[in-house]
Amino acid sequence: MDAVGESGLDRVRVRGAREHNLRSVDLDIPRDALVAFTGISGSGKSSLAFGTIYAESQRRYFESVAPYARRLMSQVGVPDVDAIHGLPPAVALPQQRSGGSARSTVGSATTIANVVRMLYSRVGTYPAGAPMLYAEDFSTNTVQGACPTCHGLGQVHDVPEALMVPDDSLTIREGALAAWPTAWHGKQLRDSLISLGYDIDVPWRELPREQREWALFTDESPQVPIYTDRGPAEVRKAIAAGVEPRYMSTFLGVRRYVLSTFAGSKSARMRERAASFMVSVPCPECGGRRLKGEALAVTFEGLAITELAAMPLDEVAALLQHVLEPDWRPRGGAGDEHPEQLLAARRLVTDLLARLAPIIDLGLGSLSLDRTTASLSSGELQRMRLATQVLSQLFGVVFVLDEPSAGLHPADTESLLRILRRLRDTGNSVFFVEHSLDVIREADWVVDIGPGAGSEGGSVVYSGPLDGLREAGDSVTRRYLFDAPSPRRERRERRTGDGVLELQGVSRHNVRDLSVRFPLGALTAVTGVSGSGKSTLVVQALPELLRASLASEVDDAAVDEDTPGADPLAQRAEAETAGRAHGPAGRLRRVVQVSQRPIGRTSRSNVATYTGLFDRVRALFAATPEARRRRYAPSRFSFNLPAGRCPTCKGEGTMEVELLFLPTVHAPCTTCGGRRYNAETLEIELDGRSIADVLAMSVRDARASFTDDAEVNRHLDALLDVGLGYVALGQPAPQLSGGEAQRVKLAAELQRGQRDDTLYLLDEPTSGLHAADADRLLAHLQHLVDGGSTVVMVEHDMRIVAEADWVIDLGPGSGDAGGRVVAEGTPEQLAASPSSRTAPYLAAALG
């Protein structure tokens, strides 16, 4: 394709797009415009925007930079499209967890941290006589900057005596040293203690202090002669007589054993066991601040770099603004004598303010530079990337975004639109998949895909300026945008609930000493601008306080431990929520938290395995006559076990391809072609399909044309009910958006059987859902409440909030300006509140 022709076009011209469910789509889309891709879930929006347009742009990019890309692209796959003309280079901002390193923070991801380090290096106030440091000296990720004791982690692992020896009345033989390994290795270590002169038959606490200390804490690892099956007295005699021992063994103190197992064992079970004897404590050297002392001693405006990094970004901006005032001078006297320092300060600060502005504008002002990106919601992460892009001053690019409004209060939507318009006005095309009607209304051009999902979708229902969509009879989106009154049932009567769950004195993050009441047996929506404290309250404080205060009542195993799983030790160290929960006895016995956290980090976990559906499918495969003849057990049909999986990729289905200077690419395995199984396993068929064929089917197709097994269908129906009909059964967990992961969990929960003493906590359950799908999900939540359950959800879509029984609005602002209950009541009451920023939007939705 020749470059001249490309740039001459003012349209992106797609011809014959057939990716996934697309029905040979022909489409012309204007460039330098805001283009919304709409349609119900599974209609094919992403297949067109990401799977075709972005994928094709990426393919061309690869070809232009890497001469060997042609071979590579034949492995990675080329989008199924006849031609695309006029396609600019594309930048995609999908909704996905970063999955990046645990050390990635807001500061590093936005590169603002680099400038801050430069600021401290150049214009920081140094202690008298201290040498000037380089910018790298202020980074916890460099050897120069990191605290030497904790290597920049801020925490050190400790193995406290009370965990190593939980019961000191036991003898060593009885297992006083609980942290030691069990079985053979444990016996060997015990035998070493005999040789070392320990009495292993007196209670631990009666052993001499030095002996106890040494066995627990020594870092020595002496070679010790082992005489198996001899008593202590015999061993002593044998050593004295110089008898040849059975063998020599390396002794490891208990603490050393635990730490080295945790750090080095190949077995996840062993590491987990070791972790159970450990706690994380703040590093004694840096006090958890992760930097070396010399760097911590340098200040700017009286703040150490770690203090600045912990401040909300809007406060950082206010502080820096002050630096630009004409009479500002660096502390410590420099400035008038060192005009170059003053100049450097002004230049760096101006740069920082320019970088901070779009981030704050996108409602992220309550984040801090040191906040880990892993702790951000997918919507926040996407907006942060978007804000970073605005600064890159790219032009002539097409940005492809996935639901940029996710997680945004309607009051914040205007700033999002400002950023999108700015990208457009500087000469870029902005294509976005979107569900928010308020954002769709602002698009220059709408591409509505559908009319249905999966095989009933995949066509362009409408493409043109918004107004023309009014006439597109087939469009489901049209109804929601233009039909008044909106196509919904009579509004049901508000429930008053049958009891109250009260939280008192809640403090966590920006929520301070808050008291709040949730009606039981009702549907409550928690609203507020982003950063007001909704997730802090609903996702973090509420389950934690329930667990602590109603511990005897809440069936502990039933509390869904759906918390970030990166580092169990770090979590234990995280500050707990202050406060108490009160509720009527016996009314709440289960707390089910259905969050947007990924359901698994590896591609070995997928929709079918997570919901339990796959167990049943494997059993069905094992029950076929051919499988029985070959004696294939259900485990044969697992791609995680050696017997059935492809030996080349070990069941991954893909192989990593390393590219010089480019991100690693995953290409389908050349042996199994991505099917994950070995040839023999794939020979077994059920209803004419191999196990790999079944995993490739969408939920909707499987329901329509797969086995009539009742258990399988129960699982499939639950997935359909939450709007996941378009997802493939084998869709790997890391490929699910936060909203999809949440709905998979909800589906797993929905078919577990209803109990009336359950509290469901949901975080924006409708994110990623078309209005029509959101209505269906809402109907299910209402059904749960009709059965006696309680539902509390964070929600931004006012159409949905209008259907709740009770609304709690947090705010009024974000960060320190938030964290309070601004108003609460029925939707009608809340809509009438003069102080709530949510009120006008809710009033509009109530009609």
Ligand code: ADP
């Ligand atoms: P939307 O973005 O509108 O929700 P998608 O483009 O994600 O819809 O999906 C459209 C159809 O393509 C669905 O039927 C879905 O099951 C199917 N599909 C999506 N991703 C894949 C994939 N990786 N492989 C096969 N089919 C897919």
Ligand code: ADP
């Ligand atoms: P919302 O859910 O309403 O968008 P959050 O509950 O996420 O708001 O955040 C409320 C405040 O708490 C914000 O100022 C935010 O920066 C802060 N906060 C949230 N999570 C953390 C965390 N893990 N560490 C420190 N501060 C946090």
Ligand code: ZN
């Ligand atoms: Zn340290």
Ligand code: ZN
């Ligand atoms: Zn393979």
